[in-house]
Amino acid sequence: xxxxxxxxxxxxxxxxxxxxxxxxxxxxxxxxxxxxxxxxxxxxxxxxxxxxxxxxxxxxxxxxxxxxxxxxxxxxxxxxxxxxxxxxxxxxxxxxxxxxxxxxxxxxxxxxxxxxxxxxxxxxxxxxxxxxxxxxxxxxxxxxxxxxxxxxxxxxxxxxxxxxxxxxxxxxxxxxxxxxxxxxxxxxxxxxxxxxxxxxxxxxxxxxxxxxxxxxxxxxxxxxxxxxxxxxxxxxxxxxxxxxxxxxxxxxxxxxxxxxx
Amino acid sequence: xxxxxxxxxxxxxxxxxxxxxxxxxxxxxxxxxxxxxxxxxxxxxxxxxxxxxxxxxxxxxxxxxxxxxxxxxxxxxxxxxxxxxxxxxxxxxxxxxxxxxxxxxxxxxxxxxxxxxxxxxxxxxxxxxxxxxxxxxxxxxxxxxxxxxxxxxxxxxxxxxxxxxxxxxxxxxxxxxxxxxxxxxxxxxxxxxxxxxxxxxxxxxxxxxxxxxxxxxxxxxxxxxxxxxxxxxxxxxxxxxxxxxxxxxxxxxxxxxxxxxxxxxxxxxx
Numbered sequence: 411x412x413x414x415x416x417x418x419x420x421x422x423x424x425x426x427x428x429x430x431x432x433x434x435x436x437x438x439x440x441x442x443x444x445x446x447x448x449x450x451x452x453x454x455x456x457x458x459x460x461x462x463x464x465x466x467x468x469x470x471x472x473x474x475x476x477x478x479x480x481x482x483x484x485x486x487x488x489x490x491x492x493x494x495x496x497x498x499x500x501x502x503x504x505x506x507x508x509x510x511x512x513x514x515x516x517x518x519x520x521x522x523x524x525x526x527x528x529x530x531x532x533x534x535x536x537x538x539x540x541x542x543x544x545x546x547x548x549x550x551x552x553x554x555x556x557x558x559x560x561x562x563x564x565x566x567x568x569x570x571x572x573x574x575x576x577x578x579x580x581x582x583x584x585x586x587x588x589x590x591x592x593x594x595x596x597x598x599x600x601x602x603x604x605x606x607x608x609x610x611x612x613x614x615x616x617x618x619x620x621x622x623x624x625x626x627x628x629x630x631x632x633x634x635x636x637x638x639x640x641x642x643x644x645x646x647x648x649x650x651x652x653x654x655x656x657x658x659x660x661x662x663x664x665x666x667x668x669x670x671x
Numbered sequence: 672x673x674x675x676x677x678x679x680x681x682x683x684x685x686x687x688x689x690x691x692x693x694x695x696x697x698x699x700x701x702x703x704x705x706x707x708x709x710x711x712x713x714x715x716x717x718x719x720x721x722x723x724x725x726x727x728x729x730x731x732x733x734x735x736x737x738x739x740x741x742x743x744x745x746x747x748x749x750x751x752x753x754x755x756x757x758x759x760x761x762x763x764x765x766x767x768x769x770x771x772x773x774x775x776x777x778x779x780x781x782x783x784x785x786x787x788x789x790x791x792x793x794x795x796x797x798x799x800x801x802x803x804x805x806x807x808x809x810x811x812x813x814x815x816x817x818x819x820x821x822x823x824x825x826x827x828x829x830x831x832x833x834x835x836x837x838x839x840x841x842x843x844x845x846x847x848x849x850x851x852x853x854x855x856x857x858x859x860x861x862x863x864x865x866x867x868x869x870x871x872x873x874x875x876x877x878x879x880x881x882x883x884x885x886x887x888x889x890x891x892x893x894x895x896x897x898x899x900x901x902x903x904x905x906x907x908x909x910x911x912x913x914x915x916x917x918x919x920x921x922x923x924x925x926x927x928x929x930x931x932x933x934x935x936x937x938x939x940x941x
Contacts, residue, residue: 465886486892494890501883504835506686506811518892546687548838566891 414441414569414598416462420471423457431457433622434471439598439615446609446630447602449619450644455574455602456497458619462572462600463492475570490519493568493597497575499555503547508539508558511547515566533565534558537591553584560591570598577605606648610634618643676845679838681749685802688741689809695739700808700816702909706916707804713920714796719786720772725793727928731916732799739807746806750798757794761787810834819903824896831897836881843876 416439423432431454439445449455460466461473464485475491478484496502505511512533516526534540537557547555556576563571576592577585589608592599601613609616609630616633618626620643626633633639634647646652689696695703710731717725736743768783804813811831818827847869851861861869922928 460886463890465889486894489890489892494887496883496887498883501880502887504884504888506809507690510811514888514893515891517898518894520898544690546683546690548683549687562891 415439415474415476416570416598416600417474418458418461418471419474421458421461421468421473422470423454423461423466424469425457431622432461432468435619435622435624436471437617437624437627439600442596442598443615444599444613445601446606446613446616447600447619448604448606448609448616448643448645453619453643454622455619459494459572459574459600459602462570463489463494490566491568492570492572493563493566495560495563495571495573495576497578499547499552499559502559502562503555506546507543508534508545508547508550509543511558512543512561512565515562519566529565529567530561533561536564536594537561538587551584553580553587556580556584556588557591560588568597570600571595572600573602575603575605576601577603577608604645606634606645607650610648610650618645620644679841679845681745682838684745685749685806686809688806689812691740691807693739693807695735695807698807698912699903699905699909700812701819701903701905702913703804703808704813704816704820705913707800709913709917709920710800711797713924714793714800716924717789717793719789720782721927722785722789722792723929724923724927725789725796727923728796728920730919732796732803735803735807739803741803741806746799746802749802750795753798754791754794757791761790764790814897815903818897828895828897835884836877839880839884840873840877843880844873847873847876 418438419436421432421435422430424430435454435458447455447458457466461468461480462475464473464480473480475484475488478487480488503511505514509530512530513526516529521529530543531540534543537560539554539557539561542550542554542558547558550558560576573592576588580588585605585608589611592601592612599612601609603609613630615628616626616630617624618633618639625643626636626639634651637647640646710728714725714728735741736746764787765781765783768786769781771779772782772785773780808816811834814827814831814834817830818824851865851869855861
């Protein structure tokens, strides 16, 4: 199914006020892959994500989603294919009730009312927010807002999910719930984050971005094993792979040691 | 700044009243918009000395608030907040217009007092009608009704976006003001220089935020038209509501109901 492929070639982007945010980024993400995009603050992660649904147009290079190159003509189709979950759910929820917010996308697709109702109900149930449907978004907790924000995107039945920091500003339990939720999706997933422990759980592949360039692209465990690479990119190993503050041993190290014996 | 945030909360409270499910809330938004409009036009059309004729119209807010389960306190509170404007407009009437119009025992009421009372009552009635409309229909419901009533869509979308971004702007402003007040001397007024840069920051931040909200809308296929989630149905009950109230308004406008009532009562007793 080639229409779930995301292909970025030699992507360059310079902001109108000067900063050169992306310098020749290239990668190809296949159907059903779950990919983490990691990098320091200001490395270019968000700029990259904003190219994937055509909010920003490349200064140079190209983005292809499935069989279509991203152009002005294919934009509506691509926005339907790529579901984007924003870092701040307050930016994403703008209708007076949760129901209307989740229905906003499907109604823009021009679907009949019955179909909209089914999609909204299903999306809200998927994220476990069925009971929130008549609430006002501004009265929800951080975790609930995040769940609803994900539902607003799911109701459009996207093939590819793009998530910007899906676990930021959540309490540990809320974070765990979002991660469990994301695990159940078999969409192509692209997750930009600083939460490397989440990447460890969710993504088999990781792309490291530093100063607008891809500095590494490969299996997550291999990338997280490379301490030098991480340090150069202003990152650290996920907490679970670091030494335990009590016993001084890393969890993974002990697993590796026990498997060697 | 607390006052700004409480104003936002107030607006939110009004909006959350619209989520109730009473017979009034279930009416078609168009019926409520038309009725509220008819009420306002009727109220405004009364002669300035016709205080008694206005009185029956109080039935409109009273009935809607009772059936719609709206709390009296918060709504009257909002009327009070806006009242200085109306209080000032007519404040000189009692001094300028001293001709005695009504005499009740030892109490002499001049035309000035009556017209002042009529201004206040008209102000209260129109404002209440608007507040009731919003708190039983919701702002988006009103916009939807306006669109169906053939108000140009550009105008309606403008209204909806204005309302949406009002919150965005106010939240940004309140964050900036909090940041400033935490580091400024208690009780000092904001120097002009700070005000200037704060204003600039406010504009830039709001633009950034607005851009992200816009991106979120575009990502979900927004193309400049808001589509109603629920189809509107103008039922017999809506027609009865609208026509019933309009008939009542015409009746109250055409005949002085309190005077008629008085004549009937006096007639019975004599």
